[in-house]
Amino acid sequence: MLTTKMNPRVFWGASLIIGLLLVFAVAAPEFSDRVFKTAQAWVIDTFSWFYVAAVAGFLGVVLFLALGPTGALKLGPDDSEPDFPYISWLAMLFAAGMGIGLMYFGVAEPIQHYINPPEVEPRSFEAAREAMVITFTHYGVHAWAIYAVVGLSLAFFAHRKGLPLTLRSGLSPLLGKRVNGPIGDAVDIFAIWGTAFGIATSLGFGVAQMNSGLSYLLGIPNTAWVQVILIAVVMAAATASMMSGVGKGVRRLSELNLILAILLMLFVLVIGPTGFLLKALVQNFGAYLDHFVTRTFTLYAYEPRAWMADWTLFYWAWWIAWSPFVGMFIARISRGRTVREFVLNVLLVPAGFTFLWMTVFGNTAISLDMGQAAGAISRAVTADLSTALFHFFEELPGTTFTSGLAVLLVAVFFVTSADSGALVIDTMASGGADDTPRWQRMYWCVMLGLIAALLLLAGGLGALQAATLVAALPFAVIMILLSIGLVRQMNADVAGRTIDTEAPPLSEQLKRILSPASRREILRQVDRTGVPALEGVRAGLEAEGLDAALTREDDGLVLTASVGEGGRGFHYRLTARPRPRPALTALDAPEGRRAMEWRLMAHSADVARPRDVTGFTQDQLVSDVLDHLQRWRMA
Incomplete structure (x- = not known):
């Protein structure tokens, strides 16, 4: 047939x-x-x-x-x-x-x-x-x-x-x-x-x-x-x-x-x-x-x-x-x-x-x-x-x-x-x-x-x-x-990427530099945009007859799927990760004692390095998942 x-x-x-x-x-x-x-x-x-x-x-x-x-x-x-x-x-x-x-x-x-x-x-x-x-x-x-x-x-x-x-x-x-x-x-x-x-x-x-x-x-x-x-x-x-x-x-x-x-x-x-x-x-x-x-x-x-x-x-x-x-x-x-x-x-x-x-x-x-x-x-x-x-x-x-x-x-x-x-x-x-x-x-x-x-x-x-x-x-x-x-x-x-609140764009950019996101704010982004984006992809994969699952983790969530010949496993993980805030002057504290900021990082099966997706909209996250799924299948 x-x-x-x-x-x-x-x-x-x-x-x-x-x-x-x-x-x-x-x-x-x-x-x-x-x-x-x-x-x-x-x-x-x-x-x-x-x-x-x-x-x-x-x-x-x-x-x-x-x-x-x-x-x-x-x-x-x-x-x-x-x-x-x-x-x-x-x-x-x-x-x-x-x-x-x-x-x-x-x-x-x-x-x-x-x-x-x-x-x-x-x-x-x-x-x-x-x-x-x-x-x-x-x-x-x-x-x-x-x-x-x-x-x-x-x-x-x-x-x-x-x-x-x-x-x-x-x-x-x-x-x-x-x-x-x-x-x-x-x-x-x-x-x-x-x-x-x-x-x-x-x-x-x-x-x-x-x-x-x-x-x-x-x-x-x-x-x-x-x-x-x-x-x-x-x-x-x-x-x-x-x-x-x-x-x-x-x-x-x-x-x-x-x-x-x-x-x-x-x-x-x-x-x-x-x-x-x-x-x-x-x-x-x-x-x-x-x-x-x-x-x-x-x-x-x-x-x-x-x-x-x-x-x-x-x-x-x-x-x-x-x-x-x-x-x-x-x-x-x-x-x-x-x-x-x-x-x-x-x-x-x-x-x-x-x-x-x-x-x-x-x-x-x-x-x-x-x-x-x-x-x-x-x-x-x-x-x-x-x-x-x-x-x-x-x-x-x-x-x-x-x-x-x-x-x-x-x-x-x-x-x-x-x-x-x-x-x-x-x-x-x-x-x-x-x-x-x-x-x-x-x-x-x-x-x-x-x-x-x-x-x-x-x-x-x-x-x-x-x-x-x-x-x-x-x-x-x-x-x-x-x-x-x-x-x-x-x-x-363009508006969604630069205007997230009622504050002017310049004020918003300064806020992101001087008052970076906390862990709670990043996890709120996971709930608000990450869950619906990855759940939509999971449902789409299942509609195509593929095995897919969305699992919650302490600092994020992970989408897994069996795709292609032999059911190879693909994963896409969203994780809240801390990093030291950038030193604005030479007088700032050394890295070991510097205050931390939190970012939303994406890890996928096709590339070794994580990517910063902080601030991504739901549509952008869906596009990112599909982009890396396509690269993984072609690898």
């Missing part, structure tokens, strides 16, 4: 909705395409103001949280350390968020804005400058602010508050216990099917570009069936990577991704017009800053034009639709980071790399199209976006090498998006569990490949892409609720 750790309502509910939409798109591709694209056009036209205002608001919220007092909060217990090295963490951020898009649109988008700009003369120097500002806007901090809202909410409530790593957890400050009912199920189901179709449509773009590259290099036919075979091959690699887990397969592939991308970009930078590109990068960034506020709020209200719906509003909806996937993934890999570190790195580092990438490929393409290519690149972009990159490489030395490296890079991006996407969906469908059975992870990986393959064969890729964008509207509302819950809970954490 198969073991399972799923939430049945979410797992099978999402599977049913995915199946129904897939049948509709495959059985009647032309009709479904019309229905979904009509709905998409109506949503974007009617709610364009809402999308623009919401995205600006998301950017404001995450900056407010990062730069204010909440920025010092840890995404985990206060003593937690990051799970991944900094460079590995950045590599995974980059690979999950923008991968295939950089390859597919790195040449195509700047060229498209250059030949069809919204405001200036096409194919002019003004059009070239405007093309880069627009591209930077679409791939810059606005996109990553959308991801950061979802990722920060998930990471904060999961790693710090000990709640499941699911979207519903972020709504707990607003809904309370109701978040575990039908409303929470609906939110998670909605996020799963939106994520599944968003990833599947992007994978469809990826295999189209891979097929174009292989056709260019090896003469392989550029057909739907070849692309289906490519999907099968790459999804097999994605399944193997996913089975090895985030710490091995996904991390290593993300690092390989980043290395290959940098090599390809450096090659184009060195072989291309290097001096011009470096100057263009600086000028592009300056123009981006100069137009930042204007582009943030542009809607062409006084002179309506279809360009806005086709580009900026399309991108805002697409990033919102992708945010459950990217947000969940970056939350999962960001435990131990501070809020400030999370937000600033998520906003600035991938966006900065993207600006460099788009300058190197976009400005080189525009420069070549104006000169030696004589319009060949823009004609290729107009004819078939998937071939644009390879026509671009024809204008540079080492065409075969660069085209081959590009195909490899697309394949690795494909694998990374697929395996991380399947892990994210499986986590949401399993109530936040990250140690699910293999068959569940494989199920979602196969599902993603099946969706992409069937849609390619039936011609329904555009219909499901439109459906995903329609789904972005209600999810934008969910994101607003996540933002409200996040701000409310983070501010409460």
Whole structure:
């Protein structure tokens, strides 16, 4: 019999909705395409103001949280350390968020804005400058602010508050216990099917570009069936990577991704017009800053034009639709980071790399199209976006090498998006569990490949892409609720950590230094916060079918549990312990005669040294127990 750790309502509910939409798109591709694209056009036209205002608001919220007092909060217990090295963490951020898009649109988008700009003369120097500002806007901090809202909410409530790593957890400050009912199920189901179709449509773009590259290099036919075979091959690699887990397969592939991308970009930078590109990068960034506020709020209200719906509003909806996937993934890999570190790195580092990438490929393409290519690149972009990159490489030395490296890079991006996407969906469908059975992870990986393959064969890729964008509207509302819950809970954490009485914060800090806690005060904390926190964990372990007990001791209490293979014993002990008060001057009494202060210390099976948890709230103690239980199981 198969073991399972799923939430049945979410797992099978999402599977049913995915199946129904897939049948509709495959059985009647032309009709479904019309229905979904009509709905998409109506949503974007009617709610364009809402999308623009919401995205600006998301950017404001995450900056407010990062730069204010909440920025010092840890995404985990206060003593937690990051799970991944900094460079590995950045590599995974980059690979999950923008991968295939950089390859597919790195040449195509700047060229498209250059030949069809919204405001200036096409194919002019003004059009070239405007093309880069627009591209930077679409791939810059606005996109990553959308991801950061979802990722920060998930990471904060999961790693710090000990709640499941699911979207519903972020709504707990607003809904309370109701978040575990039908409303929470609906939110998670909605996020799963939106994520599944968003990833599947992007994978469809990826295999189209891979097929174009292989056709260019090896003469392989550029057909739907070849692309289906490519999907099968790459999804097999994605399944193997996913089975090895985030710490091995996904991390290593993300690092390989980043290395290959940098090599390809450096090659184009060195072989291309290097001096011009470096100057263009600086000028592009300056123009981006100069137009930042204007582009943030542009809607062409006084002179309506279809360009806005086709580009900026399309991108805002697409990033919102992708945010459950990217947000969940970056939350999962960001435990131990501070809020400030999370937000600033998520906003600035991938966006900065993207600006460099788009300058190197976009400005080189525009420069070549104006000169030696004589319009060949823009004609290729107009004819078939998937071939644009390879026509671009024809204008540079080492065409075969660069085209081959590009195909490899697309394949690795494909694998990374697929395996991380399947892990994210499986986590949401399993109530936040990250140690699910293999068959569940494989199920979602196969599902993603099946969706992409069937849609390619039936011609329904555009219909499901439109459906995903329609789904972005209600999810934008969910994101607003996540933002409200996040701000409310983070501010409460800051207040709870520094304001325990009616005295001003400075007075409270002086009191703690000059009049440290007595034994009775620490034992009162054990009764007030320690007992309910550890009793909640004990009850949760027993609900999972594990043996657990909470025992009172003279100076505290201890939680014991038998977990994992062979029933290994885990313990978590809270103990009141004295220590000499710090000597404030050289005239203080020596340590042997110094007055004593009392602290609440936590001891757990995974580490030898005790930790000071004096003043921890109930939620913080629960998070600390879960954090060390996870470390102990992985040891």
